[in-house]
Amino acid sequence: MPTNENGRFGIHGGQYIPETLMNAVIELEEAYNKYKNDSAFNAELTDLFNEYANRPSRLYYAEKMTKDLGGAKIYLKREDLNHTGAHKINNCLGQALLAKKMGKTRLIAETGAGQHGVATATVAALMGMECVVFMGRVDMERQALNVYKMRLLGADVVPVTTGTGTLKDAVSQCMREWTSRIADTHYCLGSCMGPHPFPTIVRDFQSVISKETRAQILEKEGRLPDAVIACVGGGSNAIGSFYHFIPDKDVQLIGCEAAGRGVDTGETAATINTGRLGIFHGMKSYFCQNEYGQIAPVYSISAGLDYPGIGPEHAYLHDIGRAQYVPVTDEEAVQAFEYLSRTEGIIPAIESAHAVAQAMKLAPKMDRDQILVVTISGRGDKDCKAIARYRGEEIVD
Amino acid sequence: MNRIAKAFEQHKAFIPFITAGDPDLETSRKVIEAAIENGADLIEIGIPFSDPTAEGPVIMEADNIALRSGTTTDRIFDMTKELRNRYPDIPFVYMTYANVVYSYGTERFAERAKEAGIDGMILPDVPYEEKGDFDPVLSQYGIDLISMIAPTSKERIAMIAKEAKGFLYVVSSLGVTGTRSSITTDIGAMTSLVRQSSNVPCAVGFGISGPGQAAAMAAVSDGAIVGSAIVRIVNEAGIEAPGKVGAFVRETADAVHSVSIV
Numbered sequence: 001m002p003t004n005e006n007g008r009f010g011i012h013g014g015q016y017i018p019e020t021l022m023n024a025v026i027e028l029e030e031a032y033n034k035y036k037n038d039s040a041f042n043a044e045l046t047d048l049f050n051e052y053a054n055r056p057s058r059l060y061y062a063e064k065m066t067k068d069l070g071g072a073k074i075y076l077k078r079e080d081l082n083h084t085g086a087h088k089i090n091n092c093l094g095q096a097l098l099a100k101k102m103g104k105t106r107l108i109a110e111t112g113a114g115q116h117g118v119a120t121a122t123v124a125a126l127m128g129m130e131c132v133v134f135m136g137r138v139d140m141e142r143q144a145l146n147v148y149k150m151r152l153l154g155a156d157v158v159p160v161t162t163g164t165g166t167l168k169d170a171v172s173q174c175m176r177e178w179t180s181r182i183a184d185t186h187y188c189l190g191s192c193m194g195p196h197p198f199p200t201i202v203r204d205f206q207s208v209i210s211k212e213t214r215a216q217i218l219e220k221e222g223r224l225p226d227a228v229i230a231c232v233g234g235g236s237n238a239i240g241s242f243y244h245f246i247p248d249k250d251v252q253l254i255g256c257e258a259a260g261r262g263v264d265t266g267e268t269a270a271t272i273n274t275g276r277l278g279i280f281h282g283m284k285s286y287f288c289q290n291e292y293g294q295i296a297p298v299y300s301i302s303a304g305l306d307y308p309g310i311g312p313e314h315a316y317l318h319d320i321g322r323a324q325y326v327p328v329t330d331e332e333a334v335q336a337f338e339y340l341s342r343t344e345g346i347i348p349a350i351e352s353a354h355a356v357a358q359a360m361k362l363a364p365k366m367d368r369d370q371i372l373v374v375t376i377s378g379r380g381d382k383d384c385k386a387i388a389r390y391r392g393e394e395i396v397d
Numbered sequence: 398m399n400r401i402a403k404a405f406e407q408h409k410a411f412i413p414f415i416t417a418g419d420p421d422l423e424t425s426r427k428v429i430e431a432a433i434e435n436g437a438d439l440i441e442i443g444i445p446f447s448d449p450t451a452e453g454p455v456i457m458e459a460d461n462i463a464l465r466s467g468t469t470t471d472r473i474f475d476m477t478k479e480l481r482n483r484y485p486d487i488p489f490v491y492m493t494y495a496n497v498v499y500s501y502g503t504e505r506f507a508e509r510a511k512e513a514g515i516d517g518m519i520l521p522d523v524p525y526e527e528k529g530d531f532d533p534v535l536s537q538y539g540i541d542l543i544s545m546i547a548p549t550s551k552e553r554i555a556m557i558a559k560e561a562k563g564f565l566y567v568v569s570s571l572g573v574t575g576t577r578s579s580i581t582t583d584i585g586a587m588t589s590l591v592r593q594s595s596n597v598p599c600a601v602g603f604g605i606s607g608p609g610q611a612a613a614m615a616a617v618s619d620g621a622i623v624g625s626a627i628v629r630i631v632n633e634a635g636i637e638a639p640g641k642v643g644a645f646v647r648e649t650a651d652a653v654h655s656v657s658i659v
Contacts, residue, residue: 016495016522018451019557020547020568162457163448172450179451180572182549279495279522279530280448292470293500294447 007196010319012312015195017282020179028186029197031102036204041097048093049208052126053083055090057209059216059373065343065363072226072366074359077213077375079237080348086378087206087237088119092188094205096123099186106130106181109188110174112139112167112233113304113351114146115378116190121155131155134173137165139303145382164297167233167307171281191234192311195282199311206240213373214244221371227252227362230375231354232325233269233305235314237377242323252324254362255314256354258300259327269298271310272318272325280308285315301330301390304351304378332357334390337380349378350387400488400516401439401541401563405598408658410438410564410620411611411650412600413627413642414492416459417442418468420631422476424638428631429480431643433487436650440480441519441622444473444493451521453575455625459632470501474513481514490517490543490563495530503531507538517541517563525557536562546591547571548582558595565591567601567618575625577604585617607645608652615656623649 007013007029015025035041049055058078066074079087096107107124109131111117117133124131133150137159140147150157163169171194178187192202210228217225228245230238232255245251257270268274271286278287280295288296288308300306310325317323333350336357341347348356352375359374366372380387385395404410413432417425429440445460445468452460477489491510498506498520510518518540523531525544532542541563546554548571558565567587569580588599601614602622611621627642634641 014527015524016527017524018521018547018568019524019545019553020549020571022524022526022553023549023551168448172448175450176453176573182571276500279499281450282522284499287496289496289500291500293496293498294464295496 007200009313009316012283012285012315013196013199014284015282016279016284017175017195018179021182024178024182025195025197027102031098032197032201035098035101041101045094045097048097049090053089053093054081055208056212057081059213059220061220062344065340068343069360069363071363071368072370072372073368074363075217075225075371075373076346077209077241077373079209080346080352080376080379084115084119084122085381086115086119086349087209087240088116088190089122090208090240091190091202091205091236092116092119092123095186095188095201096127096129099188100127100129102186104184104186106132106185107188108132108134108174108177108185109190110167110170111135111190112170112306113302113349113382114139114143114150115304117155117157118146118149118153120188121150121153124155125153132177133157134160134170134177136167136170137161139166139170142303142386143382167303168295175281191236192239192313193234193281193283193309199283199313202236203239203243203313206236207243209237209240209375210242210244213241217371217373223371224248224251225371225373226366227254228373228375229254229256229355229358231256231305231351231377232310232314233258233307233351234309235311237375239311239313241375242317246322253317253322254358255323255325256328256358257325258302258305258354259329260299260301262329263327267299268327269300269306269308270327271308273327275308283312285312286310301333301386302350302354304349305354326358328354328357334387336360337383337387346376347380348376349380350383352377353380400486404438404488405564405619408654409615409656410598410600411436411646411653412439412441412620412622413437413646414441414443414622414624415631416445416456416463416628417473417476418445418463418466419459419628420462420635421466422468422472426476426480427639428642431639432646433484435643435647436654437646438620439488439490441490441492441624442473442477444470444491444497446494446497449494451573453573453625455628456574459628470497474509477513477515488516489514490519491515492519495520495522498531503534507535507540510540511538515540517543519543519566521545525553546587554587554590555594558591558597561595561597564598564600564619566622567599569601569603569605569614574603576606580604580610580614584614588618608649611649612652612656615653621653
């Protein structure tokens with residue numbers, strides 16, 4: 001979906017940021033336009049994808065799950081098998097390589113579940129760059145193992161205590177940090193959100209997912225899938241999973257939002273389903289907010305989906321009806337987390353489990369000759385402790 | 398001549414910033430009255446936002462306090478109206494974030510703000526490229542959308558200055574709001590770039606801690622804006638805030654007014 005010259009997707013997107021950052025995003029856009037079609041840059045990135053991050057990721061036929069659910073044939077796109085255990089590495093390798101070309105020596109990043117923070121810390125170590133990760137205080141408690149990993153990788157992890165101490169506050173703090181130190185610093189934004197050109201850059205680096213899926217499914221099945229399902233917080237693994245299928249009108253695109261305790265409870269992070277149009281974190285899009293435009297505290301069991309907004313390209317795909325965004329509750333996601341572990345021997349990230357839950361609802365209603373692709377955006381090791389607690393069991397280290 | 402232009406006419410302007418509703422709207426009103434009585438030339442009234450990405454810790458905390466105390470945009474309109482009735486001549490400018498206006502409905506916001514007697518709006522997350530969402534509507538209601546320039550603006554200054562209305566907000570330093578021990582940016586170089594393309598008054602803000610710095614900034618521009626230093630006084634003084642802010646404003650306004658207009 002090409003952006004227009006102002007970085008808009010329909011009415012969404014834009015550059016709603018302080019004047020202090022304008023030249024930084026303009027410089028980033030110029031650099032990206034210079035390198036995105038540069039064959040040497042792309043060869044270097046592909047080499048990093050393949051040799052370092054373990055791409056291409058597998059498209060795995062989940063035969064037991066398919067038979068158990070008794071409907072559509074289910075394939076899992078295994079982003080959990082990437083180095084660092086999630087799709088986040090795709091974007092980080094791309095952005096860090098771009099930042100290096102721009103002469104930047106320092107990366108800053110926000111993180112929710114810690115996966116993007118770990119991926120950023122990883123590429124910073126690989127490329128010899130300084131790294132500072134901002135993480136909400138609450139998320140640091142929920143994802144202590146990832147905090148340790150980031151520090152082990154040489155990153156400085158800064159707790160964010162403002163607001164709800166979660167992902168949105170980490171993004172805000174990262175933006176504040178960027179305004180105070182721009183010359184040597186690239187903001188390695190982790191999702192397809194924020195001011196232009198970030199939503200486009202992140203989408204392009206993540207679109208490797210659907211590029212591979214498309215080729216893999218054609219090879220295995222000789223046809224395109226009937227639906228592609230992915231979880232959506234800011235929406236980077238989903239936009240990456242959707243992108244190369246957008247022109248294929250017969251492929252249904254389904255984003256799974258975190259409904260938390262339910263869309264009617266107020267304890268939810270389902271932006272499309274409960275939010276409305278607004279301007280925040282550099283972009284026009286849909287946001288969970290009150291009648292006065294104050295950003296609402298959001299909730300999900302998943303720290304990675306616990307965000308009050310959604311990337312502008314998703315907002316646009318929703319507006320034009322090209323993609324559907326459905327709410328999935330904590331309970332449904334936890335059941336899917338347990339189901340995939342038991343059925344296929346694959347422990348998905350609790351974020352990805354939201355997509356698995358939707359597949360469990362849809363597949364039985366579909367015909368056996370239909371095909372569903374579900375993106376497993378990350379692995380679930382980081383979530384075991386929290387899910388055990390959700391089920392009333394304490395894991396003592 | 399409108400109220401904002403008049404504020405810069407006699408002498409260099411001193412512009413205090415007050416977060417509306419910190420600790421409550423009644424105190425804010427008294428603090429603003431004290432500032433006006435003690436020589437402020439223009440009042441910047443902050444409408445609190447849940448996630449103010451251009452603010453440092455002091456104003457962030459003030460926004461939290463204000464929202465917790467039940468402050469809403471509608472109640473701030475009411476407070477502004479009372480102040481406008483009492484002070485018909487002093488310019489009032491709202492400082493808030495894009496979503497507060499956009500979510501309220503920009504047209505509806507502009508209409509209410511005009512009724513309340515507002516002269517200008519500062520939206521730190523609306524740069525030149527995005528002002529089309531707000532400026533045409535605000536203009537219809539006679540409200541100036543105040544443009545900002547920053548130390549990183551460089552070649553953008555001319556473009557921004559040419560279309561600037563009311564006054565131009567010169568961001569003194571990199572980073573967010575909050576007092577700084579020194580300001581190292583060459584503000585004079587920025588304001589002379591502005592002068593090449595516009596006669597709009599330039600007021601310097603971000604990081605100004607007291608009378609000395611305010612006077613120094615006014616010397617290389619047309620005025621000084623003080624935010625966090627005043628908000629900190631409000632937070633520390635509680636019920637005595639109006640008196641303490643009044644004394645601070647008197648001292649700072651005198652220092653700024655004593656800088657001669659070149």
